[in-house]
Amino acid sequence: MTLIEEKAAAPARVQSRPEPVHHAEPSGLVKWLTSTDHKVIGKSYMFTSLALMIIGGAMALLIRAQLASPHSSLLSFQQYNELFTMHGSIMIYLFVGPFAFGGLANYVVPLQIGAPDMAFPRLNALSYWLYLGGSIIMLLGFFTASGAADFGWVAYAPLSSAVNSPGAGPDAWIAALILTGFSAIFTGVNLVTTIFYLRAPGMTMFRMPIFVWNMLVTAILILIAFPVLTSALVMLYADRHFGMDIFSVKGGGVPVLWQNLFWFWGHPEVYILALPFFGVITEIIPVFSKKPIFGYKGMVFATLAIAALSTGVWGHHMFTTGVVLLPFFSLLSLLIAVPTGIKFFNWIATMWRGQITFTTPMLCAIGFLITFLIGGLTGMFLASPPVDFQMHDTYFVVAHFHSVIFALVIAAIGALYFWWPKMFGWYLNDRIGKVQFWLLFVGVNATVIPWYILGLHGMPRRVAVYSTGMGWHALNIAATVGADITGVSFLVFLLNVYLSWDKKVPAPNNPWDGTTLEWFTSSPPPTHNFTRIPPIRSERPVWDYNHPNAVAIPAHTNENNDKHASPPTGADDDGGD
Amino acid sequence: MKVEGVVLISIGIFMAMVSVGYWFWSGEPSGTAMLIGSVLLGLLPGGYYYWWAKHMRPRPEDRPDATMKEGAGVIGSFPHGSMWPLVFGAGAFLTGLALAFGWWFLPPGAGLIVVATLGVTMQSRRGGTI
Numbered sequence: 001m002t003l004i005e006e007k008a009a010a011p012a013r014v015q016s017r018p019e020p021v022h023h024a025e026p027s028g029l030v031k032w033l034t035s036t037d038h039k040v041i042g043k044s045y046m047f048t049s050l051a052l053m054i055i056g057g058a059m060a061l062l063i064r065a066q067l068a069s070p071h072s073s074l075l076s077f078q079q080y081n082e083l084f085t086m087h088g089s090i091m092i093y094l095f096v097g098p099f100a101f102g103g104l105a106n107y108v109v110p111l112q113i114g115a116p117d118m119a120f121p122r123l124n125a126l127s128y129w130l131y132l133g134g135s136i137i138m139l140l141g142f143f144t145a146s147g148a149a150d151f152g153w154v155a156y157a158p159l160s161s162a163v164n165s166p167g168a169g170p171d172a173w174i175a176a177l178i179l180t181g182f183s184a185i186f187t188g189v190n191l192v193t194t195i196f197y198l199r200a201p202g203m204t205m206f207r208m209p210i211f212v213w214n215m216l217v218t219a220i221l222i223l224i225a226f227p228v229l230t231s232a233l234v235m236l237y238a239d240r241h242f243g244m245d246i247f248s249v250k251g252g253g254v255p256v257l258w259q260n261l262f263w264f265w266g267h268p269e270v271y272i273l274a275l276p277f278f279g280v281i282t283e284i285i286p287v288f289s290k291k292p293i294f295g296y297k298g299m300v301f302a303t304l305a306i307a308a309l310s311t312g313v314w315g316h317h318m319f320t321t322g323v324v325l326l327p328f329f330s331l332l333s334l335l336i337a338v339p340t341g342i343k344f345f346n347w348i349a350t351m352w353r354g355q356i357t358f359t360t361p362m363l364c365a366i367g368f369l370i371t372f373l374i375g376g377l378t379g380m381f382l383a384s385p386p387v388d389f390q391m392h393d394t395y396f397v398v399a400h401f402h403s404v405i406f407a408l409v410i411a412a413i414g415a416l417y418f419w420w421p422k423m424f425g426w427y428l429n430d431r432i433g434k435v436q437f438w439l440l441f442v443g444v445n446a447t448v449i450p451w452y453i454l455g456l457h458g459m460p461r462r463v464a465v466y467s468t469g470m471g472w473h474a475l476n477i478a479a480t481v482g483a484d485i486t487g488v489s490f491l492v493f494l495l496n497v498y499l500s501w502d503k504k505v506p507a508p509n510n511p512w513d514g515t516t517l518e519w520f521t522s523s524p525p526p527t528h529n530f531t532r533i534p535p536i537r538s539e540r541p542v543w544d545y546n547h548p549n550a551v552a553i554p555a556h557t558n559e560n561n562d563k564h565a566s567p568p569t570g571a572d573d574d575g576g577d
Numbered sequence: 578m579k580v581e582g583v584v585l586i587s588i589g590i591f592m593a594m595v596s597v598g599y600w601f602w603s604g605e606p607s608g609t610a611m612l613i614g615s616v617l618l619g620l621l622p623g624g625y626y627y628w629w630a631k632h633m634r635p636r637p638e639d640r641p642d643a644t645m646k647e648g649a650g651v652i653g654s655f656p657h658g659s660m661w662p663l664v665f666g667a668g669a670f671l672t673g674l675a676l677a678f679g680w681w682f683l684p685p686g687a688g689l690i691v692v693a694t695l696g697v698t699m700q701s702r703r704g705g706t707i
Binding site: 304 | 578580584585588591599611615618626637638639641643644645647655658659660662663665667669674676677
């Protein structure tokens, strides 16, 4: 049977140059510092962003400790302002996004499309170093005389002007975001080019895994949004130091222009954070339901629609400024629910009558669906101006976007458990993983749900103390306990990494009976990823190769074929690499 | 190439509709300018891909029946390692420090960036990790 075609000398697709003989191959630290391998860079991104998440999470726990009693004196007001600013900045700018498009996408996209590396390996390495440098500069703000930035992660003008927020801390914040902004733009360019030019033969656009589609759309959104943020930050810096008066009234500037520029980045950014994890879920659910994804083209269309709509909704963050067009932004914001709903129905239809195995990644996928649904539906409330006028800057808004981001974090944990065997060649312990999932899932919802109620009772965000007479105390204690449980879940994760590393259980090439190309190569993959590639005749090439006798499911017409999607039995199920 | 072009062009067309609606409904210039930027971001590269899709035979990755052998041949140069991204990143880091903490960080930062730019260009010609 010649099902597999040896990829005619696969390394020949990569131009090999004569290496200078007098240079020994670098090893150890030098190898890491000079590596341009997308797998090394992807892992560096993931671990750096996880370390930053632990720093940002520790700040969150401090904030929650402060709020556990009404008139706490644990933190000064100044420290509190710095902490919530840096907590938000680290989580949004340095953790969720870089983990997704720098870490996961970097590692997984070339493997899933059968490419030897990213299109611009050295630019890819530069992205990582810019990101690392920017992260260090942002944290250095804490060591300045005036403290770190304290104007909130959105840095609204005129609070962020040189008069209202003097000192080097805010400047460090701006410089850090300019560096990480360039890093994101370079990664976006790299991803688009890789996906357009380095696919394996037969991997047409409509055979790409949904994760790759989502990363393509994410990269396009990065290219739309991040240049605006980066240039806005340059303007803010020029305002602060050269008296450009772009955002200050005294020189004829317009403060609300900052909000326009910031949110023109800020709302696509929400989907830059979310779409990669939608993609992760779309990879995990079919594998552990033993069914092809329901409605492949619908998923692609929904992703594109979400991206296109998200570029026209920035004003819904500015309803209460009084200078935006309420019906326009409300309409487009509400419309985003339609493609997101399509995705939800497709995910559920994929699980429907599947043979679901509840491994940690699958539990995380389901936890994501529930938590994201809460966050998404409360977002619908806020898209309506009359409701938003009531809720703006209350804990309801805080709860809404924490639901969304926490859902993405749950998906990120699922992604780690899912791809860890591929990245390292050994499993993370599934039993401890389930403990971690339940702690995380219970913890985040126990944090967020009290916030919704607090918001409805009118508790404003960004306050360090509150009156005892408002009846907010018990709910704040509940939220603090929830946050602490969330913190414990990450300690369990670190423990799991240590224990699994200590007693390694080696993983085969395809531990989950996965269907996409990354499961065909060895675990971990060799340099330039593939020594051979199976023929690509559907969006599930590895499944086709491992189950040659299964009833063929014509690509893209699987909606009406769920009887064919029942799991293969007997002789055809001996594939698994 | 055709699908790639169509995806980008559709984004451009959608953003064009949003831009027109936004401009005539709100008359607000900054948002309109940014929306027009995203129209161009869709149409310019999308048009380029579409033009090439019309003028070249489909690549193996565009054809559903392509075999691995058709993809044989050199598709590019992928160096195993390079020190110049690190040097460039260090230069950018120092430049960032200059923005925040004092202009004396700028000369070494800019110097490293220039050296790294030269280095990466030379490396492209010569190969190797330096």
